[in-house]
Amino acid sequence: MTGWEAERIDLKGMTLPELERFLSRWGKERYRARQLFRWIYQRFAGDFDGMTDLSKEFRGLLTGSCRISGPAAERVEVSVDGTEKYLFRLEDGEAVESVLIPDDGRRTLCISSQVGCALGCGFCATGAMGFRRDMTSAEIVHQACFAAKRLEGRGERLSNVVFMGMGEPLQNVPEVSRAIEILLSQYGFGLSGKRVTVSTAGIVPEMLRMAERYPVSFAVSVNAPRDELRSHLMPINRKYPLRDLVAAMKRVPLRSGRKVTAEYVLLSGVNDAPEDARALALLFRGSRIKVNLIPFNPHDGGRYAAPGRETADRFREILVGAGIQAITRERRGEDIRAACGQLRGSVHKYGNRTGGSGGVAAGGGAPHSRT
Ligand code: SF4
Numbered sequence: 001m002t003g004w005e006a007e008r009i010d011l012k013g014m015t016l017p018e019l020e021r022f023l024s025r026w027g028k029e030r031y032r033a034r035q036l037f038r039w040i041y042q043r044f045a046g047d048f049d050g051m052t053d054l055s056k057e058f059r060g061l062l063t064g065s066c067r068i069s070g071p072a073a074e075r076v077e078v079s080v081d082g083t084e085k086y087l088f089r090l091e092d093g094e095a096v097e098s099v100l101i102p103d104d105g106r107r108t109l110c111i112s113s114q115v116g117c118a119l120g121c122g123f124c125a126t127g128a129m130g131f132r133r134d135m136t137s138a139e140i141v142h143q144a145c146f147a148a149k150r151l152e153g154r155g156e157r158l159s160n161v162v163f164m165g166m167g168e169p170l171q172n173v174p175e176v177s178r179a180i181e182i183l184l185s186q187y188g189f190g191l192s193g194k195r196v197t198v199s200t201a202g203i204v205p206e207m208l209r210m211a212e213r214y215p216v217s218f219a220v221s222v223n224a225p226r227d228e229l230r231s232h233l234m235p236i237n238r239k240y241p242l243r244d245l246v247a248a249m250k251r252v253p254l255r256s257g258r259k260v261t262a263e264y265v266l267l268s269g270v271n272d273a274p275e276d277a278r279a280l281a282l283l284f285r286g287s288r289i290k291v292n293l294i295p296f297n298p299h300d301g302g303r304y305a306a307p308g309r310e311t312a313d314r315f316r317e318i319l320v321g322a323g324i325q326a327i328t329r330e331r332r333g334e335d336i337r338a339a340c341g342q343l344r345g346s347v348h349k350y351g352n353r354t355g356g357s358g359g360v361a362a363g364g365g366a367p368h369s370r371t
Pocket of ligand 1: 118
């Protein structure tokens with residue numbers, strides 16, 4: 001990008017009211033913002049030339065002072081099971097990844113919200129790289145633009161978005177909120193709140209605040225039924241212990257029939273014993289919380305292992321026997337290292353890439369991840 005391009009104002013990532021305010025400085029009517037929104041998020045325009053319902057003069061004005069950011073994916077990998085992984089090089093040279101998971105009628109995109117993560121969960125590849133920076137709303141929402149455009153090219157539609165890639169979305173609330181508004185806007189992606197899921201390691205106050213603001217779904221990375229073990233696996237537990245976390249999960253306002261999902265990465269010999277399952281069932285008893293069990297997916301440098309099938313099945317059976325809805329998540333995209341927890345996001349700046357598949361230390365995909 002040239003210096004001139006960088007100086008132009010990026011319209012991608014603005015919410016509709018922000019865009020309306022921006023255009024009002026030029027005396028433009030509010031419906032102009034809606035027109036632009038449709039071009040950017042429904043027709044995935046990358047410039048203003050083809051916006052034929054805008055006057056030539058207005059297009060010239062926009063071209064002179066604005067831009068629509070949209071880095072092409074530097075790498076696209078496609079798994080034998082149809083899962084796709086996209087690597088985006090950001091304008092400052094950082095990189096993030098997104099994963100698209102086709103599943104029956106659904107097309108679910110798992111997006112990143114931070115480059116790296118500060119929370120340092122012991123089993124997480126993203127956590128191992130540390131925190132580099134927050135992503136902007138433009139960078140967050142562009143992942144959805146890219147996937148939706150790609151899907152449109154083959155007559156498909158993006159149906160679900162999950163904030164389960166790199167980073168803790170509730171530590172980047174302003175930018176994630178703006179992205180959510182664009183995803184939910186009828187002039188943007190037009191997704192219902194049921195189809196947008198925010199996955200958190202358990203930032204309790206922010207989860208409750210966001211639940212008040214947006215009708216989105218939540219997935220919480222729980223991973224242990226006792227504070228001592230959870231604090232060991234997830235240091236954030238020292239700040240928001242299980243009692244507070246589970247109370248918050250029960251308080252999240254739920255629309256009819258909706259449940260909060262508890263994500264539980266099964267680590268062999270660590271948190272997969274029958275007594276762990278029983279303790280978890282006690283924690284969630286009488287709630288609307290459902291449990292997704294995720295057998296650990298190994299990644300470079302990881303010190304944990306996945307339990308055997310029998311152990312995972314037994315764990316699930318104990319939960320189900322106690323009246324808790326529980327499923328074991330099917331592994332997706334393993335051959336391209338796009339499975340939950342395999343993604344590292346440590347794509348080094350300026351092309352010095354290591355590890356991962358095909359020379360890319362795969363990004364995104366924290367194990368507080370996809371449902
Ligand atoms: S599991 Fe989520 S919160 Fe924990 S380190 Fe990984 S990305 Fe961060």
